Amino acid sequence: MSQSLGYWGVPLAVLGGILRLSPPFLFVSLGECLTEKSGRINLGQEGTLVMGAMSAYGISYLSGSPWLGVLAAGAVGFILGSIHGWFCSRPRVNDIALGIAMMFLGEGLAFYLGRGLIQPQAAQLASVNLGWWSHQPEIVAALKINILLPVGLALAVIMWWAFRYTRWGMIVRLAGESTDASRAMGYSINTIRFLATAIGGFIAAIGGAFLSLYYPGSWNDNISSGQGLMAVALVIFARWNPINCIYAAVIFGGAKAIGPALQAAGYSSYTYLMNAAPYVLTMVIMIITCSRTRAWVGAPAELGASLR
Amino acid sequence: MSSGRVEVTKHGAPGLEVIGMSKRFGSLKALDNVSLKVQPGTIHALLGGNGAGKSTLVKCVMGFYHADEGDIVLGPKQVTVKDPREARELGMGMVYQHFTLVQNMTVLENLVLSRGKVPGVIKWQQERQEVEHFMATTPFKLSTDAKISGLSAGEKQKLEILKQLYLNTKLLFLDEPTSSLTPGETEEVLGMLQAMVRRGELTIVLITHRFREVMRFADACTILRNGKFVGTGQVAELDQQRMSDWMIGSDQVIQTASRKETPSGSVKLELQELQAQGDSGVPALEKLTVSVHGGEIVGIAGVSGNGQKALIEVIAGQRPLTAGQILVRGQRYRGTRREIQMHRLNCLPEEPLHNTCVGHMSVTRNMAMRKFDQKPNRMFGFFLHNGRLRRHALDLIRRYNVKTPSPESPIRNLSGGNIQRAVLARELCEPSEVLITANPCYGLDFHATADIRSQIMEARNHGAAVLLISEDLDEILELADRIFVIFEGNLIYETSAAAADVSQIGQAMAGHSSAEELVHA
Numbered sequence: 001m002s003q004s005l006g007y008w009g010v011p012l013a014v015l016g017g018i019l020r021l022s023p024p025f026l027f028v029s030l031g032e033c034l035t036e037k038s039g040r041i042n043l044g045q046e047g048t049l050v051m052g053a054m055s056a057y058g059i060s061y062l063s064g065s066p067w068l069g070v071l072a073a074g075a076v077g078f079i080l081g082s083i084h085g086w087f088c089s090r091p092r093v094n095d096i097a098l099g100i101a102m103m104f105l106g107e108g109l110a111f112y113l114g115r116g117l118i119q120p121q122a123a124q125l126a127s128v129n130l131g132w133w134s135h136q137p138e139i140v141a142a143l144k145i146n147i148l149l150p151v152g153l154a155l156a157v158i159m160w161w162a163f164r165y166t167r168w169g170m171i172v173r174l175a176g177e178s179t180d181a182s183r184a185m186g187y188s189i190n191t192i193r194f195l196a197t198a199i200g201g202f203i204a205a206i207g208g209a210f211l212s213l214y215y216p217g218s219w220n221d222n223i224s225s226g227q228g229l230m231a232v233a234l235v236i237f238a239r240w241n242p243i244n245c246i247y248a249a250v251i252f253g254g255a256k257a258i259g260p261a262l263q264a265a266g267y268s269s270y271t272y273l274m275n276a277a278p279y280v281l282t283m284v285i286m287i288i289t290c291s292r293t294r295a296w297v298g299a300p301a302e303l304g305a306s307l308r
Numbered sequence: 309m310s311s312g313r314v315e316v317t318k319h320g321a322p323g324l325e326v327i328g329m330s331k332r333f334g335s336l337k338a339l340d341n342v343s344l345k346v347q348p349g350t351i352h353a354l355l356g357g358n359g360a361g362k363s364t365l366v367k368c369v370m371g372f373y374h375a376d377e378g379d380i381v382l383g384p385k386q387v388t389v390k391d392p393r394e395a396r397e398l399g400m401g402m403v404y405q406h407f408t409l410v411q412n413m414t415v416l417e418n419l420v421l422s423r424g425k426v427p428g429v430i431k432w433q434q435e436r437q438e439v440e441h442f443m444a445t446t447p448f449k450l451s452t453d454a455k456i457s458g459l460s461a462g463e464k465q466k467l468e469i470l471k472q473l474y475l476n477t478k479l480l481f482l483d484e485p486t487s488s489l490t491p492g493e494t495e496e497v498l499g500m501l502q503a504m505v506r507r508g509e510l511t512i513v514l515i516t517h518r519f520r521e522v523m524r525f526a527d528a529c530t531i532l533r534n535g536k537f538v539g540t541g542q543v544a545e546l547d548q549q550r551m552s553d554w555m556i557g558s559d560q561v562i563q564t565a566s567r568k569e570t571p572s573g574s575v576k577l578e579l580q581e582l583q584a585q586g587d588s589g590v591p592a593l594e595k596l597t598v599s600v601h602g603g604e605i606v607g608i609a610g611v612s613g614n615g616q617k618a619l620i621e622v623i624a625g626q627r628p629l630t631a632g633q634i635l636v637r638g639q640r641y642r643g644t645r646r647e648i649q650m651h652r653l654n655c656l657p658e659e660p661l662h663n664t665c666v667g668h669m670s671v672t673r674n675m676a677m678r679k680f681d682q683k684p685n686r687m688f689g690f691f692l693h694n695g696r697l698r699r700h701a702l703d704l705i706r707r708y709n710v711k712t713p714s715p716e717s718p719i720r721n722l723s724g725g726n727i728q729r730a731v732l733a734r735e736l737c738e739p740s741e742v743l744i745t746a747n748p749c750y751g752l753d754f755h756a757t758a759d760i761r762s763q764i765m766e767a768r769n770h771g772a773a774v775l776l777i778s779e780d781l782d783e784i785l786e787l788a789d790r791i792f793v794i795f796e797g798n799l800i801y802e803t804s805a806a807a808a809d810v811s812q813i814g815q816a817m818a819g820h821s822s823a824e825e826l827v828h829a
Contacts, residue, residue: 167426174421177410184408185424186393301411 009138010265016142017257018250019149020215024049024224026152026249027207028231030159031077031200033242036235037163038196039176039189039302042084043099045204046228047106048077052208054114057219061122066213069122070148073209074202080106081201085194103228117219125213146214148206155203159242172196176300204228226279233282239298255281315384316348317508321478322383322399323348324369324511329378331364338364339375342537344530346479348383349508351501353526353543354515355555357754361535362515366481370395370402382479393424401477403468405484409456415467416452422471439474446473447500461611462493469501473510483515490611491781491814498525517555517754518782519548531555555754568769573602575638576773577742582632584618592618594797595632600742600773605764607788608777608799611817615797616777620746623775624655624664636742649682651742654735656764658747661727667720671712672701674719675734708733709759725756732763743767746777761787781813795819 028045035042042048052073060069084102088095131143163169175182175192182189207227212219234252238244259274316322324346331339339361346352354362368375371389380387382398389395392402409418420426420435436452443449448466456464465485472480480501486494502525504510514526522529522543530540531554538554577600586592592615600606610616621627623634625643634641636651647653657663665674676697679685685693685700701715710729712722719727728748735743745764749757764787768774777794778784784791791808793801793816801816803809 165430165432167428167430170417170421170426170430173413174410177412178408181408181410181421184392185421298412 007265010261012138012142013261013264014254014257016144017261018253019143019145020253021256022249022253023146023149023152023210024207024227025231025234025252026156026245027148027210028204028228029234029238029245029249030152030155030242031081031202031204031207032231032235033200033238033240033245034159034172034203035081035193035197035200036303037176037240037300038172038193039179039300040085040088040095040193040197041099041232041303042081042102042197042200043096043229043232044080044084044102044106045099045201045231046224046226047103047110048080048201048204049106049208049211049224049228050110051076051080051106052205053212053223054110054117054208054219055205056209057117057122057212058114060124060213061117061120064123066123066125069213070125070206070209073205077201077203077205077208078198079201080205081198082194084201085197088197089190089194111221114219122213122219124217125210127214146210148210148214152206153246156242156246163242173300176302179302204231230278230282233285236299237285240300241298252278252281317511319507319509320399321349321505321508321511324479324513325381326365326369327379327381329365329368329375329380331361331368331373331375338535339368339378340535341377342532342535344537345540346511346513347528348511349505350527351505351512351514351525353522353529354513354532355517355522355529355551356532357517357555360532360555362532363483364535365532366402366483366513366515370400370481396475396477399476399478400481401472401475401479402481403465403472403483403485407464407468409464409467409471411455411457413456414452415450415454415456415459418456418467419452419471419474422475442474443470446470447503448473461613462489462497465489465493465497469497477510479511479513481513481515484517485514486516486518486521490817491810492818493611494521501525519551522551523548567765570603570769570771573604573771573773575599576602576636577775578635579623580633580635582619582622582634583630584622584627585630586615586618592797593622593632596794596798597632598775598792598799600775602741602771602773603768604789605768605774605776605787607784607791607805608775608794609781609784609791609813609817610777610779610794612779614794616746616779616794618797619794620655620657620744620777623653623744624657645681649678652738652740653742653744654678654740656728656732656735656743656745656748658750660731661720661724664731665719665727668718670716671705671710671719671722671730672698672715675701675704675730678734704730704733704737707737725752728752728756728760732760736763736767739770740767740772743772743774744777745774747779748776749780749783781810781817785810793817 028049032042032045055076056069056073059072060066080102084098087093087098125146125148127144127146129140129144131140134140163173171187171192174185175187175189179189182192208224211223216223230252234245234248238248255277258277259271262274263271324344326342326344329339329342342361342365344365354365356362364373367373369380369389371391371394380389387398389398416432416436416439419439420430439452448470450463450467450470459467486498489497498521501510501512505512514521516522526543528540528542529546529551531538531551533555579596579598581595581597582593583591583595584593596615596619598606608616618627622629636653641647641651655664661667676685680692680697685696687693698715704710705712705715708729710733711726719730722730743764748760748764752760761783764774764776776784776787785805785808788805791803791805791813792799793813795816801813803813
């Protein structure tokens with residue numbers, strides 16, 4: 001299959017894999033980045049992602065419009081984020097414990113509601129072909145991108161800009177840095193964090209829609225395989241900077257693409273080991289960043305305040 | 309109600325009159341019919357010990373609390389203040405003891421955010437020009453793009469004040485503003501404010517417990533004790549003895565342990581070229597070397613943030629060393645429980661509730677933390693002997709005068725002074741060989757302070773080697789036999805207490821180490 005390209009087939013397949021596998025990471029980490037910037041952790045993003053994937057698939061199947069599916073995913077993510085945000089604004093509620101509960105709630109609900117969606121084929125999101133200039137079928141296949149990818153990149157840039165140059169961005173950062181300062185300036189911490197969690201859920205759920213409506217492009221129980229949880233590691237790796245989330249997503253997407261790429265090139269002996277690459281990478285990143293002295297450089301000061 | 313004099317200076321700085329203010333928290337009467345009269349364009353000091361009601365009074369005026377009774381007259385008219393925002397609209401502002409700046413943001417971002425009205429999209433270039441233009445009209449100079457986390461305590465204090473001026477505050481309340489400043493910085497900051505007050509641009513109410521500042525900067529002062537008004541007057545007409553009698557109550561005499569001549573003992577604590585990292589990964593200690601003899605107090609002065617926190621944590625075993633070693637009585641010391649018990653090394657850090665207590669555990673349990681695992685306190689080598697621990701706690705509570713509802717109360721419910729006493733009792737109930745203490749009297753009133761200082765002196769007189777790390781220079785001067793100054797993780801200045809020169813220590817605290825530098829400066 002890769003005779004015409006020789007060994008070049010592997011990096012090309014990895015590149016193609018990055019373009020297909022990174023966007024979910026990007027959306028979830030951007031959503032989590034927004035939530036964490038406001039000083040709250042949402043570990044329920046895994047549930048949001050799966051619920052997003054299921055509802056996008058379901059709505060696309062029922063309506064025939066994949067874009068309506070994407071919107072539906074966002075709306076469901078918004079609702080899940082709102083639930084998390086509302087519960088966390090109650091006194092003595094721990095955001096981490098609640099996040100884990102929300103993760104199981106989201107997954108359980110998605111599997112339950114989506115049990116009839118495994119068979120039918122829903123309308124998929126269209127892709128843009130960037131490989132039109134080539135006659136190599138591998139290149140054409142690798143360079144197909146989904147329109148959600150540029151949307152995610154633009155969102156990262158917009159979020160970076162908004163954190164720096166807009167009132168709302170400053171207020172979110174303020175809430176993440178100092179509860180006292182926010183209160184002293186008359187902003188309601190609970191309102192800010194509620195909105196940041198809800199909108200963060202919206203963004204994360206779009207990543208789910210990408211999973212079920214583009215790649216792998218179907219609905220099943222293993223659709224996310226922990227990408228929502230890995231988003232927490234991504235955000236730490238990105239040092240809470242939306243632009244860095246792009247690099248983090250590329251690295252994780254790349255790690256995920258290695259296994260299939262090698263398999264496609266005919267090296268099948270280490271497939272299972274290579275498929276574990278993203279998880280190994282998550283662990284390596286956690287170990288590197290969890291040193292006592294460096295773990296919290298750049299972190300919003302209020303983040304996990306209840307744990308320290 | 310009005311005195312007939314000017315109620316507002318021509319630059320808009322108002323006078324303030326508080327009449328018959330009372331405030332009750334549950335059964336505690338925090339303020340009892342207190343009156344205060346501040347002339348426009350003056351610095352008025354508000355003096356008193358802990359719990360005297362100074363902060364409560366000011367917070368009632370600022371709208372944080374709502375007074376049960378009492379009137380506020382600001383300038384020419386009577387006002388009611390519902391919340392701090394309303395106080396701000398009236399031109400009143402407050403600088404707190406603890407900084408309220410956002411650490412991870414720049415000076416510019418902090419100032420713009422403090423304004424409350426922030427445009428949807430911020431044009432930083434324009435904001436920077438405006439802020440720099442405004443700064444030029446004040447005596448305070450700061451770089452607009454500096455991050456707060458990189459500023460010194462003095463710079464942060466200047467920025468807090470600058471923020472108030474930026475918000476167009478005309479009546480400024482300062483709550484112990486100099487507690488983290490060097491003498492030089494204190495002089496600079498209060499001096500600049502004094503000049504503004506003299507020009508009639510500002511009226512200041514200064515909450516403090518330092519007579520030196522009152523005598524040097526204030527025009528008038530009012531003294532509170534136990535929530536009641538005790539006295540007021542022009543500073544020029546009062547002397548320090550009179551004010552301190554008013555503050556403490558002349559009926560009470562404070563006992564201080566006196567320094568006994570002790571024979572120079574052997575070296576009990578040696579710190580050799582200690583290196584450690586701070587929280588952010590930057591070096592906090594750089595080859596810090598000092599040795600402490602038995603029967604002496606070595607005082608380490610310095611502005612906070614120069615490695616004091618890392619130093620005490622390293623000795624207490626709470627932070628790893630990256631290089632260097634600690635010797636206690638000639639033996640390598642690594643902070644294991646066995647070594648701590650063998651060498652009888654005790655530790656009294658600042659804010660003991662956070663640093664060496666478990667807040668929700670009882671006073672009994674907290675007092676037992678040093679010894680619960682030792683012989684008579686465990687049964688069959690396994691079970692805790694709770695009755696014995698309780699009797700031990702009751703004994704300490706009585707001997708050290710710890711005010712607690714019962715030995716079973718969670719320790720965090722106690723007041724700051726009593727937590728400090730409880731920890732001191734735990735650490736000093738048996739003769740100590742080495743005592744490490746950092747800001748032991750931080751936030752405590754006169755009585756508690758005198759009490760704790762005399763206990764430390766007592767430990768020294770009994771032959772303990774005491775390392776006293778403090779940001780309060782007066783405390784160091786009172787207690788220490790030898791004085792060092794810590795700056796950026798190293799000791800850069802040494803003097804004996806007898807030869808101590810406050811201005812030279814102050815210079816060293818600001819980083820001017822050698823005599824050579826002083827000459828050039």
